[in-house]
Amino acid sequence: MSQQTDIHPPQWPVKLLRFFVKKEYLEEIEGDMEEIFRDSIEQSSLGKARRMYTWEMLKLLRPGLIKNLEGIDKLNQYGMFKNYFKVSIRGLMKNPLTSFINVFGLAAAIGICVFLYAFARWTFGTDQFHKNKNEVFLTTFFAERDGTLKQYGLTPRPLGELLRHDFAKIKKICRVEDKNVVVKYEDHVFNERLRYTDPEFLEMLTFPLKWGIASSLADVNSVILNEEVSIKYFGEENPIGKNLLIRFDKEHSKAFKVTGVAQKFPASRTIDFDFLINFENFRTTDPGYDYQDWTKLVNATLIQVENPKDLPAIAQGMDKYKKLQNEAVSIDQAISSFAFEPLATLHEKSGGIGDDISRSSDSNYTSVIFLSVIGAFLLALACFNYINIAIVSAAKRLKEIGVRKSIGATRNVVIIQFLTENVVITFFALTLGVFLGWMLVIPWFEELWHFDMGFRLNDFNLWIYVTLLLLITGLASGIYPAFYISQFQVVGILKGSLRFGTKNPITKILLGFQLVLACIFISMAVAFTQNSTYLAQRPWGYSQHEALYAVVPDQQAYEQLNAVMARNANVVSMSGSADHLGKSKTSTILHFPDREYEVDQYSVDARYFETMGLQLKEGRVFNDHEGSDKHAVVVNDLLAKSLGWDNAIGKVFQIDSVQYEVVGELKEFHSNSFSKPIRPTIFKVARKSDYRFLSMKVREGSEVETYKSMQTAWAKLFPETPFNAGFQEDVWGFYYQEMEIHGHVWRVFASIAIMLASLGLYGLVTLNVSGRAKEFSIRKVLGAAVKNITMSIVNQYVLLFAVALVIGAPISYVLIKLIFDFAYAYHMPVTYWSVAIGSVMLVLILLTTVFTQVGKVVKANPVNGLKQE
Amino acid sequence: MKKTKLGEFEELVLLTVATLQQDAYGVEIKRELEERLKENLSVGSIQSALKRMEEKGFLTSEFGEATLKRGGKRKRIYTTTSYAHKILAEMKEIRAGLWDSMPQLAHSLKLV
Numbered sequence: 001m002s003q004q005t006d007i008h009p010p011q012w013p014v015k016l017l018r019f020f021v022k023k024e025y026l027e028e029i030e031g032d033m034e035e036i037f038r039d040s041i042e043q044s045s046l047g048k049a050r051r052m053y054t055w056e057m058l059k060l061l062r063p064g065l066i067k068n069l070e071g072i073d074k075l076n077q078y079g080m081f082k083n084y085f086k087v088s089i090r091g092l093m094k095n096p097l098t099s100f101i102n103v104f105g106l107a108a109a110i111g112i113c114v115f116l117y118a119f120a121r122w123t124f125g126t127d128q129f130h131k132n133k134n135e136v137f138l139t140t141f142f143a144e145r146d147g148t149l150k151q152y153g154l155t156p157r158p159l160g161e162l163l164r165h166d167f168a169k170i171k172k173i174c175r176v177e178d179k180n181v182v183v184k185y186e187d188h189v190f191n192e193r194l195r196y197t198d199p200e201f202l203e204m205l206t207f208p209l210k211w212g213i214a215s216s217l218a219d220v221n222s223v224i225l226n227e228e229v230s231i232k233y234f235g236e237e238n239p240i241g242k243n244l245l246i247r248f249d250k251e252h253s254k255a256f257k258v259t260g261v262a263q264k265f266p267a268s269r270t271i272d273f274d275f276l277i278n279f280e281n282f283r284t285t286d287p288g289y290d291y292q293d294w295t296k297l298v299n300a301t302l303i304q305v306e307n308p309k310d311l312p313a314i315a316q317g318m319d320k321y322k323k324l325q326n327e328a329v330s331i332d333q334a335i336s337s338f339a340f341e342p343l344a345t346l347h348e349k350s351g352g353i354g355d356d357i358s359r360s361s362d363s364n365y366t367s368v369i370f371l372s373v374i375g376a377f378l379l380a381l382a383c384f385n386y387i388n389i390a391i392v393s394a395a396k397r398l399k400e401i402g403v404r405k406s407i408g409a410t411r412n413v414v415i416i417q418f419l420t421e422n423v424v425i426t427f428f429a430l431t432l433g434v435f436l437g438w439m440l441v442i443p444w445f446e447e448l449w450h451f452d453m454g455f456r457l458n459d460f461n462l463w464i465y466v467t468l469l470l471l472i473t474g475l476a477s478g479i480y481p482a483f484y485i486s487q488f489q490v491v492g493i494l495k496g497s498l499r500f501g502t503k504n505p506i507t508k509i510l511l512g513f514q515l516v517l518a519c520i521f522i523s524m525a526v527a528f529t530q531n532s533t534y535l536a537q538r539p540w541g542y543s544q545h546e547a548l549y550a551v552v553p554d555q556q557a558y559e560q561l562n563a564v565m566a567r568n569a570n571v572v573s574m575s576g577s578a579d580h581l582g583k584s585k586t587s588t589i590l591h592f593p594d595r596e597y598e599v600d601q602y603s604v605d606a607r608y609f610e611t612m613g614l615q616l617k618e619g620r621v622f623n624d625h626e627g628s629d630k631h632a633v634v635v636n637d638l639l640a641k642s643l644g645w646d647n648a649i650g651k652v653f654q655i656d657s658v659q660y661e662v663v664g665e666l667k668e669f670h671s672n673s674f675s676k677p678i679r680p681t682i683f684k685v686a687r688k689s690d691y692r693f694l695s696m697k698v699r700e701g702s703e704v705e706t707y708k709s710m711q712t713a714w715a716k717l718f719p720e721t722p723f724n725a726g727f728q729e730d731v732w733g734f735y736y737q738e739m740e741i742h743g744h745v746w747r748v749f750a751s752i753a754i755m756l757a758s759l760g761l762y763g764l765v766t767l768n769v770s771g772r773a774k775e776f777s778i779r780k781v782l783g784a785a786v787k788n789i790t791m792s793i794v795n796q797y798v799l800l801f802a803v804a805l806v807i808g809a810p811i812s813y814v815l816i817k818l819i820f821d822f823a824y825a826y827h828m829p830v831t832y833w834s835v836a837i838g839s840v841m842l843v844l845i846l847l848t849t850v851f852t853q854v855g856k857v858v859k860a861n862p863v864n865g866l867k868q869e
Numbered sequence: 870m871k872k873t874k875l876g877e878f879e880e881l882v883l884l885t886v887a888t889l890q891q892d893a894y895g896v897e898i899k900r901e902l903e904e905r906l907k908e909n910l911s912v913g914s915i916q917s918a919l920k921r922m923e924e925k926g927f928l929t930s931e932f933g934e935a936t937l938k939r940g941g942k943r944k945r946i947y948t949t950t951s952y953a954h955k956i957l958a959e960m961k962e963i964r965a966g967l968w969d970s971m972p973q974l975a976h977s978l979k980l981v
Contacts, residue, residue, distance in 0.1 A: 025920070031935070031942030032895035032912060038938050039896075056912050064917035 009037045010050050013057035020066045029060065080413075081420065088421040092428075097766060098389050101759045103429045106477075108752055109375070109382040110433025110469060115441040116368075116375045117465050118455040123364040126268040126347045131206045134308055135171075137340035139163070139301040140353055141322075144336060145589075145598055151339070151353045155301035156294050156325050160198075163303060167314055172304040174198035175279055176357055182247040182721060183275070185233045189722050191551075192229075194246065194275045196282060202260075204304045205271060205343075212240050212260030217278055224260035224276040234258075246277075247720075248285040250554065267454045270347040270359040294328030300357040303340070311340055332589060332596060374749055377517055381753060383477040384510040385760035386425070390418075390481035391507055392767045401485060402493035414486035422478030423470075430470050444748075448741050480506070511764065512804050515846070518757035519808030520815060523838030525743070525750035527816045527830070532739040534828035541669025542581060543613030543728070546572075548707055549580055549695040550714070550725035557718060558691040564713040565694075570702035575607035578690040581671050582731035590682070591654040599639060600671065600679045603686035609634070609666075611697045612728075619649040619664035622685055629685050634664040639680035660684075673735040674826040695728075703727055742823075754842065758849045761797075765853045769793065776857050777865030790854050797850055801843060809835045875927070875956060881906070882918045883927055883957065887949045894933060894944040895919070919947060927953035 017033075018026060033056065040049040092099040127133065139155045160175040177196045182189060202214035202224070209224075216222045223244055230239050239258045247253035256277060265272050282289040290296070305311060318338035326334045341349060351360035394401075401414060409417075434457075442455050456462075484506075552558045558576050565571055579585045579602040588601045606622040606629070608614075617637055622629040640648040648665040671681060698706045707727065714723045769776075776789055812835045820827040875883070885901050886893040899915050922928045933944035949957075 025916070027932075027942050028895060028945040029912070029916060031939035031944060032899075032916075034940040034942065035896045035936075035938050036899075036912065059911045059913040060916065062913050062917050064920050065913070 007041065007046065009034060009053045013054045017057055017060060020061050022065060022067050025065060029065075033057065033060075084417050084420040085424060087417075088424040091421065092425070095393070098393060098763050099425070101763045102386050102389060102425050103432065105382040105385045105756050105759055106426060106429030106473060107432035107436055108756065109378040110430055110473070111436030111441050112378050112749075112752070113375045113469055114434055114437025114462075114466070115445060116371050117462060118437075118442055118453045119371060119445070120368050121455075121459075121461070122268045122453040123361065123368050125266075126361050126364070127270055127343065127358075129206070129266050129269075130204075130343060132204055132304055133344040134342060135306070136204050136302055136304045136343040137311065138343065138346055138353075138357065139303060140339050140341055141335045142337050142339060143334065149336065153300060153341070153350075153353045153357065154297040156321075156328075157290070157296045157298050158292050158294060159321055159325075160298070160301045161291070162321065163301070167317065169305055169307075169310040169314060170303050171306050172200040172204055174200040174204060174302050175298050176201070176300040176302070177279070177282075177298045179248070183233075184245040184247065184720070185242070188233050189720060190232070191722050191724055192274055194277060195273045196279045197276055198279050200304075201276065201302075204302055207265065207272075208263045210261045210263040211238050212258070214260060216259035217276060219259070220278045220280050220284075221255075221257055222259035222278070223256035224262065225258060226262045226272065226274055227264045229274050230258075230261045246275075252285045254281070254285060267452045270350065270361060271357055294325050295333075302343075302357075308342070315340060332591070377521075378749070378752060378756065379473065380476075381514050381517055381756040381760070383473060384514050385756060385763065386422075386477040387480055388507050388510055388760055389763045389767070390422075390477075391484060392764060392771075394481065394485045395767075395771060397485075398488070398493045401488065402490050405490045406494065411486045415482045418482035418485060419474070419478050422482070423474055426470055426474045426477070429473075430466060434466060445745075448744065507764070508800060511761065512800055512807075514757045514760055515801065515804030515842070516808040516811065518753050519805060519839060519842050520812045521746075521750040521753035522842050523809070523812035523835045524816060524819070525746040526838045526841070527820070527834035528746040529743040530834055531820065531824070531828050532736075532743040535674050535739050535824075535826070536736060538674060538826065540732075541614070541667060543697065544732075545729055546698050546700055546703060547612060547695065547728035548698060548703060548710070548725065549583065549693055549728060550710060550723075551583075552576075552692060552694050553718075553721055555689050555691050557721070558688075558694055560717050561694055561710075561713065564717065565696065565710060568706060568709055570698045570706045570709075572697040572699060573607055573611045574694065574696040575605050575611040576686070576688070576691040577605060577608050577693045577695065578603035578686040580693040580695060581612060581669075582728070583693065585671065585681075588655055588682075597643065597653075597680070600681040601684060602671075602681065603684050603690060605686055605691075608683070608695065611695050613697070614669055615667040617665045617667045618647070619662070621664050629663070631658065631660050632663040632685065633660045634666060634683040635662055636666045636678070636681045637668055638678050639682065640665055642680055670826075673732055675735070675824055677825040754845055758845055761846060762849045762852070765793070765797075765850050768796070769853045769857055773857075773860075773865040776860075777862035780862040781866075786858050789857060790851075793854050793857070794847075794850060797846075801846060805839050805843070809839055812838065874925075875922075875960070876918075878914070879918050879922055879927075880957070880960065882915060883922060883949060883953055886919075886928060886947045887954070887957070891946065893947045898947070922953075923947075926950060927956070 014030065014033075017030065021029065033053065036056070037049055037053045040052055044052075092103075130136065138153055139159065140151050140153050141155070142149050142151050144150075155175075157175075160173055163170055164173045174197050179194050179196065181192055181194045183192045183194075197217075199215065199218040202209075202217060210227060212224065214224075217224055223246070225233075225239070233239065233244070234242065239261065242258050243255045244258060245253060245255050262273075282291070303314075305314065315338065322335060322338060341353065346353075346358050347361040348365065350358045351362040404414060404417070405411075438455070438457060442453060446452060550561065552561060562574060562576070565574060581602070586601050586603075587598060590597045590599055602608075609616065609621045616634075619634075621634055622632060635648055643651075645651055648662045651662045652659055654660070666683075668678065670678060672679070696706070707725065710725060711723055714721075714725075779789060779792075813830070813832065816834060817830045820830055881902060882898065885898050885905075889897055889901060895912065895916065898919075899910055899912065902915070903910055919928065919930075923930060927950060928947050929950055930945045930947045933946040935941050935943040
């Protein structure tokens, strides 16, 4: 047996065995196994012996031998758990008030969290339904404008075709160009946005079709609609094969056959379309369209590659096109490089790319973060309520814990009991919370913003999320009370010498934290509400009321409408323009000898300033002589300020090599909504042939009347063209709505936060007061006045309120400032007022909460209190 | 018979223990049974049968000697109880009775 020392059976199975198998069997079995191992080395190879040994070891792990049975015995406390559940349910029924506070508070917070999930899912799912999202890229270019490098999503016209031929690795390509047209079907006539594109569009962006086939786009005579448009023209019936007449301009119109209707687009998308027609239609509908013109840009060129890894190679090959492009355009239009943006993440970056196909989802991502923070805070508020109430109400359950411990419950058992109760409550809360989120919060939010988040309950991830929520909430709210309550010694409890619950510092800290949060939420709500009122009154710098506008197709239509409306007694002033405040503008580059400067440009006529109520700061507006002011411009004061001009009048610059002179400077006005900063702006004289807007100033109070008479006139003049006009104050209507929604959302969150905090406080005060019933009765019997009793209750909380406000108010102030600066370009000056109003409201609500209990104590008959055991 | 619930494999192990007397410990039982049954048995199956029967009161056990070959671990020697003997005898009797009555049964079946 000389090999005894150097040959060993493998060690790990033994360890496994020791871990699993019952201790009392170990020596015998290990011995047996070793003996068998020794026997088997004599008969077969060492390797085989070892394998057999291991295999045998594994086969030893069977129910009769392993320890777990003991563990299972221990875990098998069905009876005990049944008792815990029964006790929890009884507890819930016995204290309906605290149960309601716990369950409802948690449910409200969970409801918000469920909504949060739906919103995050919606946001992260943006554009992710496209099957080729990782292979499709938008062609973009970088160019230096105003000294900074910017990315643009536009592409030179000929580039698409060249890419198709030059790169074998590019599988598919499609150009996209949008145009405003008039669409007519029977007596439906509407202005529509039409998208010219290559037939590959629907193969690259996989929008499913409801009717028809995608490949029909290859035919130049076919048009594909989206579902909404289809319903608008044809109702619910299948429109395949019907003819739509599309009028491109005065001379060109063409009949198209409907060959496809897209299914309702997924809710979270940033790319869609109304009408799709073949790109080749430019040849027939717009003879001036030059496919080879490098100076013109198309709205987008999308490519699809076989493998995303090929992209760097393609990007490298783009340099020759850059050369072609830069040769064709003037030096200030030169580009620095081409680049590609993947479809999957385009929507995230779209805000930074000047592109014409995708919308930015930035604000949604910001909202997700905002809402997550709010959700987390609300959940924390609800958990704190639970913890506080559990700690305080434990005083009432001391006897129960004492008895349980003295008949053999260990500390762990007590902890498990309390956690079980917690799970029961959290479970109720979760069920109610999911229901609240599904039936209340989500529909509320969807209705506010008019969109559909596509929330479904049969979503696997949702349930993972909900389970995690259950665990986190359960642990966060249950662990501390369970440990705290279970730590007390039996002797102390049963002797009655132990008093606790009333003086726990944790309760105070948590309540204080809740109050701070409530203070922040309520101040926010106040500030947002004030801000939306403030913005509603903020002057735009031009007249919002008494102003109407109409979109006209061309100069002739303008003249005709002008002639009719001029006879209307309500019209004070009328003007024609190519652009219009809040509706349309262009951007252009001013050239100075030493620098270039990008500005917004409005082409208007001389009466425009008067009509729209734009006020002159210095100089003059255009003279009413056609042609005499061709090279004059009027600028806004920001332009003058940012170029460092003390006096703008007489300053000169070039636009497209033509010299212009500044003749007037306007006072501040907002051409965008208040959410965007004012941009440097110039006004030029518009050529009459470019007139697209007719704007008019009417007598006060006659807006609706004038609008109606204009509508009638229009119907007579242009029965074939849709009437597109409106009140100037409606141009930014959606903006005010949005402001109002912000206020609304914050008020709801603040209400929930205040409700949670005051529910918690109410619970605490109630428990505190009922615990001291005897004390109050004795005080009353001995002659304490209402004032004394009130003081003795309120005193406990006044200091806490004060501390919470001292901490909460400055935080609120700073946060309001931060959020306002972040979210709005122009907002009301942030003052201490919002915080002060918020704090006063909070204190009032809190005092009301406390005084409901004080009232009860004062009215109670001391005899009842003294009789109480 | 009702209360004993002695499985077929258990019965075999029990009989082997009874046969081996002083040598009845895990490895030996396994070796003996493998020889008789002419098939390989796993340590686990024998061990669990032994433990089960010990719990049911068919076997008692005590530690025996330790050898170097066993890595210094002691053997556990199993001994059958008188209750086991009684049950084994009962079972044998029942079986014998069944065997005895079988030809008659077969015969009578044929008649029908």
